Amino acid sequence: MKSRALYIHIMLLAVAVLTLNGCATSSNASPQAKREMVQSMRSETLKTLYVRKPDVQNQIATSAGYAVFDNANVNVVFASFGGGYGVAKNNRTGKWTYMNMGEAGLGLGLGVKDFNVVMVFHTEAALNRFIDHGWAFGGNADAAAKHKSNGGAVTAEAIVDDVTVYSLTETGLALQAVLKGTKFWVDNELN
Numbered sequence: 004m005k006s007r008a009l010y011i012h013i014m015l016l017a018v019a020v021l022t023l024n025g026c027a028t029s030s031n032a033s034p035q036a037k038r039e040m041v042q043s044m045r046s047e048t049l050k051t052l053y054v055r056k057p058d059v060q061n062q063i064a065t066s067a068g069y070a071v072f073d074n075a076n077v078n079v080v081f082a083s084f085g086g087g088y089g090v091a092k093n094n095r096t097g098k099w100t101y102m103n104m105g106e107a108g109l110g111l112g113l114g115v116k117d118f119n120v121v122m123v124f125h126t127e128a129a130l131n132r133f134i135d136h137g138w139a140f141g142g143n144a145d146a147a148a149k150h151k152s153n154g155g156a157v158t159a160e161a162i163v164d165d166v167t168v169y170s171l172t173e174t175g176l177a178l179q180a181v182l183k184g185t186k187f188w189v190d191n192e193l194n
Contacts, residue, residue: 034193041090041101041193045071048119052169059169062123068093068130070122072104072187088190089120091134095127100134101193106185121169129165137187 032040048071053060063069072089085106092099124130 038099038101038193041088044073044088044119045090048073048121048171051119051171052121055171056169059121059123062167063121064094066094066123066125067127068095068124070102070120070124070133070187072102072120072122074104074106074118074120085185091122091130093127093130101190102134102137102187103190104185104187118170118172121171123167123169125165125167133166133187134189137189 049060049063068091070089070091072087074085074087085104087104088102089104090099090101122133124133
């Protein structure tokens, strides 16, 4: 009976996290205010990444483009759910594309984590494929125990299909080994 109660509490927490994360770009704010909020998140995320890995600044400047996303993720024993928002930039044209993301997966884990993802596209074809089709699928294994500046977290890095992906944990407590599918799509309201 205790495990059922724990499961219900965790599921409610998952719904609350995903709802709060979704509110960031679905509030009653104007599209311009939402774009400004996304750009502020992008700027802060890049600033943090450049402190942790200074060489990434040049990598992004010389790339075809990049994307930055804010994501909240909840792991409940055998299931993982997440959602977020972000923006991709084509460095050649200067065009910004505002996007959303959602993810689900199966694996062993328990916890809640808020993290940011930076994707560096080394070719314009990889960037266009991401914006046009938006799917990513892959394994994810990490450990994080961090809140603000307290605790420890990993800045993970992966290179797949002409894209380097950096993951920065902001807050949360999670231990997971999950194979998950992530869908990225263009936000029609903000573009």
